[in-house]
Amino acid sequence: MPIKVLLPTAFTRHTDGRKQFDSAAQNLPGLLADIDQTFPALSTQIKDDDGKLRRFINIYVNDEDIRFLGGEAYAFQDGDEVMLIPSIAGGSL
Amino acid sequence: MNYSCSRYELKCNECGKRFGNQPLSACPDCLAPLEVDYDLDAVRGIFTRENIAAGPASIWRYAALLPIPDGFQPDLPVGFTPLIRATNLGKRIGATNLYVKNDAVCFPTLSFKDRVVSVALANAQRFGFDTVGCSSTGNLANSVAAQAARLGIKACILVPSDLEPAKILNTQVYGARLVRIDGNYDHVNRLCSQIADEYTWGFVNVNLRPYYAEGSKTVGYEIAEKLGWRLPDNVVVPMAGGSLIRKIRKAFQELIYLGLVEEKHVRFFGAQATGCSPISVAVKQGTDDIQPQKPNTIARSLAIGNPADGPAAAKMIRDSGGWAEDVSDVEVVAGMQELAETEGIFTETAGGVTTAVTARLYADGRISPDELTVACITGNGLKTTDALTGHYEEERAIRPRLADFGAYLRELDGTQEPELAAAGAIHAN
Numbered sequence: 001m002p003i004k005v006l007l008p009t010a011f012t013r014h015t016d017g018r019k020q021f022d023s024a025a026q027n028l029p030g031l032l033a034d035i036d037q038t039f040p041a042l043s044t045q046i047k048d049d050d051g052k053l054r055r056f057i058n059i060y061v062n063d064e065d066i067r068f069l070g071g072e073a074y075a076f077q078d079g080d081e082v083m084l085i086p087s088i089a090g091g092s093l
Numbered sequence: 094m095n096y097s098c099s100r101y102e103l104k105c106n107e108c109g110k111r112f113g114n115q116p117l118s119a120c121p122d123c124l125a126p127l128e129v130d131y132d133l134d135a136v137r138g139i140f141t142r143e144n145i146a147a148g149p150a151s152i153w154r155y156a157a158l159l160p161i162p163d164g165f166q167p168d169l170p171v172g173f174t175p176l177i178r179a180t181n182l183g184k185r186i187g188a189t190n191l192y193v194k195n196d197a198v199c200f201p202t203l204s205f206k207d208r209v210v211s212v213a214l215a216n217a218q219r220f221g222f223d224t225v226g227c228s229s230t231g232n233l234a235n236s237v238a239a240q241a242a243r244l245g246i247k248a249c250i251l252v253p254s255d256l257e258p259a260k261i262l263n264t265q266v267y268g269a270r271l272v273r274i275d276g277n278y279d280h281v282n283r284l285c286s287q288i289a290d291e292y293t294w295g296f297v298n299v300n301l302r303p304y305y306a307e308g309s310k311t312v313g314y315e316i317a318e319k320l321g322w323r324l325p326d327n328v329v330v331p332m333a334g335g336s337l338i339r340k341i342r343k344a345f346q347e348l349i350y351l352g353l354v355e356e357k358h359v360r361f362f363g364a365q366a367t368g369c370s371p372i373s374v375a376v377k378q379g380t381d382d383i384q385p386q387k388p389n390t391i392a393r394s395l396a397i398g399n400p401a402d403g404p405a406a407a408k409m410i411r412d413s414g415g416w417a418e419d420v421s422d423v424e425v426v427a428g429m430q431e432l433a434e435t436e437g438i439f440t441e442t443a444g445g446v447t448t449a450v451t452a453r454l455y456a457d458g459r460i461s462p463d464e465l466t467v468a469c470i471t472g473n474g475l476k477t478t479d480a481l482t483g484h485y486e487e488e489r490a491i492r493p494r495l496a497d498f499g500a501y502l503r504e505l506d507g508t509q510e511p512e513l514a515a516a517g518a519i520h521a522n
Contacts, residue, residue, distance in 0.1 A: 009290045056124040086124045
């Protein structure tokens with residue numbers, strides 16, 4: 001049940017320029033574990049010192065904020081588009 | 094796309110890293126919002142009461158503490174709106190030292206957004222953008238469209254599709270490209286951050302956000318100057334994204350640091366509509382963890398369910414010893430009517446929120462009657478007349494005769510005055 005993960009340009013310096021990738025993660029904790037493995041530098045960028053997702057990142061599933069869907073408990077559906085966007089996104093270095 | 098300036102530059106609020114001046118809103122490392130940081134000591138001899146008094150009657154009198162690129166020639170007389178003593182409103186709500194900051198008459202598009210847009214567009218020009226845009230709940234759309242037209246820059250503006258018709262029209266009339274999005278503001282805002290990622294456009298509240306937000310400080314400077322260079326005890330501010338209330342505090346802090354006002358502990362009070370109240374809920378619960386909401390309120394200009402500056406605003410309000418309140422849509426309309434009936438100020442729904450919350454704060458004893466309190470009115474009622482639909486009867490027309498007029502008045506007042514009626518009948522012939 002792959003999901004498609006979409007990233008903003010600000011994150012692509014840690015993903016060899018890739019702005020999207022597929023993941024077999026079942027839920028948000030699974031996706032973060034997947035990122036840990038596949039893009040460790042990105043993982044460092046999006047998590048704080050305690051290993052938790054930084055509070056400045058919003059996660060959307062098919063246009064909906066994941067917090068409206070149950071947050072970490074939400075079970076990804078086949079074909080879900082999952083977007084990671086900084087809460088005040090915009091611009092690139 | 095960057096420029097250097099010795100007076101100010103972008104700095105990360107969290108990690109402290111500096112970025113010069115460029116169209117960038119979040120720290121690439123820790124993703125926290127960037128803020129314009131000033132060398133306040135460099136303007137100590139420039140940003141003085143005397144120099145400000147000698148400046149134009151607009152926000153540009155405070156240009157030394159705005160992120161305006163060197164060589165920029167301000168054009169429009171934005172801001173410097175009235176601060177009026179609200180004696181009549183005060184009598185109604187139990188306040189004896191209440192003022193209203195009236196941005197319902199801000200130039201050029203009748204909301205406080207004119208302040209932020211003028212600062213953002215000065216930077217958009219400096220960065221060389223030929224197209225600017227924004228995500229907007231209406232007032233920002235109006236202001237970007239108008240000021241971009243004046244500067245000869247193309248504008249592409251994205252709004253939620255259910256916006257008030259007046260705010261749609263007030264954007265289209267300036268020739269801006271308007272894109273209505275089938276979703277709420279938070280959907281629009283997210284799309285804009287994606288667009289800013291793909292297109293080389295200057296979005297005033299996305300990649301130009303740090304510069305844009307600084308324009309809000311001018312509300313704070315004006316309050317202090319118009320009070321005779323002193324700070325109020327309390328400020329009541331409407332909250333959408335949560336930026337304005339923080340920037341008013343930043344302005345006060347700068348004035349204290351530079352010695353233009355005496356140090357004073359000002360309490361900040363936030364106002365929201367209950368139908369979209371993520372920040373006031375957080376303040377009441379004693380947390381700065383903002384839980385997003387799906388907005389459902391007539392106060393559409395405040396309908397941001399996932400406010401970008403919400404966590405910082407909630408923390409700042411509590412640290413100041415202030416509070417946040419939210420009011421129902423019925424109270425919003427009553428607040429609009431109350432401000433119009435007492436002070437002759439017709440404000441939009443957001444101003445109804447602020448007025449109703451101010452009344453609540455006095456009623457609950459959170460603000461004492463004699464404390465110097467300023468309520469910030471940020472927009473004009475002519476843009477949200479639909480909120481008042483059904484609240485006033487459409488009166489029938491009467492014949493152009495004095496007798497008919499007299500009879501009509503008595504009918505309205507529910508009185509019978511036969512002698513006057515008789516006299517009126519004679520004159521009518």
